Amino acid sequence: MSDNRGRGLQANVLGTFDTVVMAVAGSAPAYSIAATTAVLFGTVGLAGPAALLYCAIPMLGIALAFSRLSRIDVNAGASYSWVGRTLHPFLGFVSGWALVVSATLFMVAGSLPAGAMTLALFDDGLAKDTALSTVVGSLWFLVMLGVVLGGARLTVRAQLLMSGMELGILALFAVLALLHTHDARAFDWSWLGFSHFDGLSGFASGALVATFYYWGWDVTSNLSEETRDSRRTTGLAGLIGVGVVFVLFEVFTVAVNVVLTSRQIAANDADVLAVLGEEIWPGWGGRLLVVSVMLSTVATLETTLIQVTRSLFAMGRDRTMPAALGRVHRTWNTPWVAIVVVGAVALALFIASNALGSVGEILSDAISAIGLQIAVYYGLAGLAVVVAYRRTLLRSVSGFLLDGLWPLLGSVFMFWMLVESLGELSGAAIAIGVGGLAVGLVPMLWYWRQGSGYYRPAKLDATRTVAADYLPDGAGVPSRLHEGLPTDF
Numbered sequence: 001m002s003d004n005r006g007r008g009l010q011a012n013v014l015g016t017f018d019t020v021v022m023a024v025a026g027s028a029p030a031y032s033i034a035a036t037t038a039v040l041f042g043t044v045g046l047a048g049p050a051a052l053l054y055c056a057i058p059m060l061g062i063a064l065a066f067s068r069l070s071r072i073d074v075n076a077g078a079s080y081s082w083v084g085r086t087l088h089p090f091l092g093f094v095s096g097w098a099l100v101v102s103a104t105l106f107m108v109a110g111s112l113p114a115g116a117m118t119l120a121l122f123d124d125g126l127a128k129d130t131a132l133s134t135v136v137g138s139l140w141f142l143v144m145l146g147v148v149l150g151g152a153r154l155t156v157r158a159q160l161l162m163s164g165m166e167l168g169i170l171a172l173f174a175v176l177a178l179l180h181t182h183d184a185r186a187f188d189w190s191w192l193g194f195s196h197f198d199g200l201s202g203f204a205s206g207a208l209v210a211t212f213y214y215w216g217w218d219v220t221s222n223l224s225e226e227t228r229d230s231r232r233t234t235g236l237a238g239l240i241g242v243g244v245v246f247v248l249f250e251v252f253t254v255a256v257n258v259v260l261t262s263r264q265i266a267a268n269d270a271d272v273l274a275v276l277g278e279e280i281w282p283g284w285g286g287r288l289l290v291v292s293v294m295l296s297t298v299a300t301l302e303t304t305l306i307q308v309t310r311s312l313f314a315m316g317r318d319r320t321m322p323a324a325l326g327r328v329h330r331t332w333n334t335p336w337v338a339i340v341v342v343g344a345v346a347l348a349l350f351i352a353s354n355a356l357g358s359v360g361e362i363l364s365d366a367i368s369a370i371g372l373q374i375a376v377y378y379g380l381a382g383l384a385v386v387v388a389y390r391r392t393l394l395r396s397v398s399g400f401l402l403d404g405l406w407p408l409l410g411s412v413f414m415f416w417m418l419v420e421s422l423g424e425l426s427g428a429a430i431a432i433g434v435g436g437l438a439v440g441l442v443p444m445l446w447y448w449r450q451g452s453g454y455y456r457p458a459k460l461d462a463t464r465t466v467a468a469d470y471l472p473d474g475a476g477v478p479s480r481l482h483e484g485l486p487t488d489f
Contacts, residue, residue, distance in 0.1 A: 009076065009313075010333035013152040014227040019220050019234060022156065023241025025163040026216030026307075028110075028300030029248045030170055034273035034293040035113050036213055037256055039367050041265050041272075043424075044206035046188070047196035048253045051206035052213060056246045059214045061410025062378045063242045065385040066221050067235025068403050072388060072462055074230050077314025078221035079381040085460035086387040087380065090444060092454075093320055095377040096311050097440035102215075102373035103308035105432065107346035109366035110301050111137030113271070117294035120274065121287065127271075138350050144302045145343045148309065151332040152226045155302060162299040169292040170248055176280050177255035187258055204420035208371040211417070213249055215374045217241035219303045222310040252276070305342065312338040318454040320447045368425050372433030375418040382411025389462040403462070 014022070040048045066078070075081035077096055084092020112130070115137030120127035127133065147158050190196065197203040220227070220234040220241070227233050256265065256272060259279050268275045277289030313335035316325025329336040386393075389403040422430060448455050 008333075009225045009310075009328060009335070010152060011226060012228045014156055014223060014233075016229075016233050016237065018156045018160070019223065019227055019237035020240050021159055021163055022223065022303060022306075023217040023220050023237045024167070024244050025159050025296075025299045026219040026303040027214055027241060027245040028216060028296045028303075029245050030166050030273060030289070030292040030296030031110065031113065031300055032213045032245075032296075033249065033252045033256075034117075034271045034289075034296075035109070036209060036367060037253060037272040038265050038268065040206065040209045040213075040253070041256070041262075043209050044198075044202060045196050046185075046191050046257055047194075047206060048257065049191045049250055050193060050196065051203070051210040052246070052249050052253055053192055054203075055207045055210035055214065056242070058410035058413035059211070059242055059378075060239070061406040061408075062382050062414070063217065063235075063238045064402050065382045065407035065410065066218055066238050068385050068407070068462075069381065069388060069460075070221050070224055070234045071231045072464070073460055074224045075314060076222055076225045076310040077318075078218065078224070078311070079377050079384070080311055080314055082384045082388070082460060083377075083380045084454060085457045086384040089455040089457055090448075091380055092457075093315075093444045094437065094440060095380045096315055096320075097444070098373040098377040098437060099311050100308050101436040101440070102370045102377075103304045103311075104342065104345060104349070105366050105370050105373075105436070106304050107141065107301070107342075108349045109370065110297055110304065111141045111346070111350060113137070114140045114294060114297040114301065117271065117290050117297060120271070120290050121294070134350050138347060140298050141301055141346060141350070142343070144298060144305060145339060148302060148305045149329070149332060149334055149336060149339050151334055152223070155306065159299055159302060162295045162302075166292050166295040166299065169288055170252075173277060173280060173285070173289060174248070174251045174255075176285075177251065177259070177276075180255075180259060180280050182279070183258050185258055187254065191254065191257060201420055201424050204417045205424040207413075207417045208375065208421045208425075209367060211374050211378075211414075212367045212371045214242060214245065215370070216300060216303055216307075217245070219307050222307045225310075255280075305339070308342050309335050309338040312342070319450070319452040320454045321443055366432070368429035369433035369436070371421075372418055372425075372429075373437060375414040376437065379411045379414035379418070382407045382414065384460075386411075388460045392462050 037048065040051060044051050069082045073081055073085065079099070080092055080096025083095040112133050115133035115135065116127040118136050118140070119133060147154055194203070197206065217238045220237045224230040224234045252273070256276055259276055260272070264275055265272055271290070271293060273289045273293055274286045277285035279285070312321060312325045315321035316323055316327070316338065325335065325338045325341065327337045328334065385407045386404050389399070393400050393404045
């Protein structure tokens with residue numbers, strides 16, 4: 001598919017444990033709880049735990065799709081490559097573009113809280129200053145940009161430190177929340193049912209927000225060209241990551257329902273977790289959880305940078321975007337041009353965000369818009385695995401379930417959620433979400449007209465595996481397809 005051969009990313013840098021850590025960090029448990037719980041509560045009220053529970057089932061189907069597809073095609077572009085080789089190259093490009101746009105939007109949605117949380121450690125009043133939060137968030141972003149530019153080894157070391165501290169603090173407060181006795185409400189099993197949703201459209205809106213909670217575990221697939229035994233490791237790490245963050249999300253969302261009043265949640269829409277910590281452990285709790293959120297936000301900025309830059313790298317080498325994006329630094333083995341471009345665009349968005357309102361207002365519209373784009377590329381991946389494994393689906397019950405039915409149901413759920421929620425979203429969220437996708441039609445049609453080899457793909461099929469596009473300098477170029485290799489290992 002790619003007619004451009006050259007230097008590749010550094011292979012075999014990440015192991016299984018490293019990749020699991022990246023999957024969990026990609027979903028940013030502390031950040032997601034802090035920044036998104038108020039949005040979820042405002043959308044579905046006390047049904048937040050139910051929205052997260054019922055969204056986890058189709059999300060596991062999508063994680064299975066990524067796992068099975070990564071076994072037959074190791075590609076930094078992940079769904080961009082898989083969808084293009086199964087459904088249609090245009091849909092593949094849309095899938096990759098949806099990730100690029102959603103990740104770029106997240107640079108604003110994520111960096112603002114990073115700045116606000118850092119300022120909150122010194123003065124709560126400073127954290128409410130959007131302009132100052134933007135400046136500090138920009139500095140954090142530039143630090144993470146430098147780490148990602150420095151290579152996969154440096155990236156994972158930084159991630160182990162930040163995510164280790166974050167998860168340790170969250171585990172402590174999960175236990176303290178269970179022991180807490182001063183409650184705003186008594187626990188109610190109906191929070192896990194359907195009675196609190198405002199019809200199907202209300203459920204869909206809640207699921208769209210819940211999708212944003214989980215988003216990010218698929219960074220493992222974008223790191224596949226840099227991972228040892230990646231055909232097995234990346235998919236397994238993604239599945240483990242979804243399981244770990246599901247438990248954390250459920251525990252803390254239930255804790256918010258029990259401990260905090262509706263007024264407390266609404267008044268602290270940009271950081272519910274700090275208020276929860278202060279209620280559970282007055283004096284120290286809020287500060288510790290602010291540290292956790294700050295670390296989580298910075299950590300997920302790093303994983304999001306990896307996703308968007310690896311996706312642009314794959315597009316650049318396939319010449320569906322400017323070929324310069326496919327260049328790799330000779331010392332660090334990172335796609336340095338893509339990293340610099342993303343950094344420049346994100347910094348421009350930081351400056352523009354000052355005119356958009358408070359941190360809470362920016363987060364609400366950005367989260368909904370990102371949810372739309374996530375639904376697009378997750379849904380397409382769910383369809384892609386069914387097509388790729390179509391010849392093997394009926395060979396076993398497990399194959400039919402794991403390679404076909406569950407991913408397909410996950411895909412249908414994503415598209416249903418997308419369509420059903422449109423009527424409930426703000427005009428700004430729809431404009432950002434749909435408009436961002438529409439912009440991608442320009443480079444797609446331009447490079448299609450230029451004759452990119454991506455638009456004449458070798459079809460992806462589970463009966464054969466696809467060799468990597470790039471090898472380190474000096475290595476021979478493999479054939480694109482290897483017939484008869486086992487895919488179930």
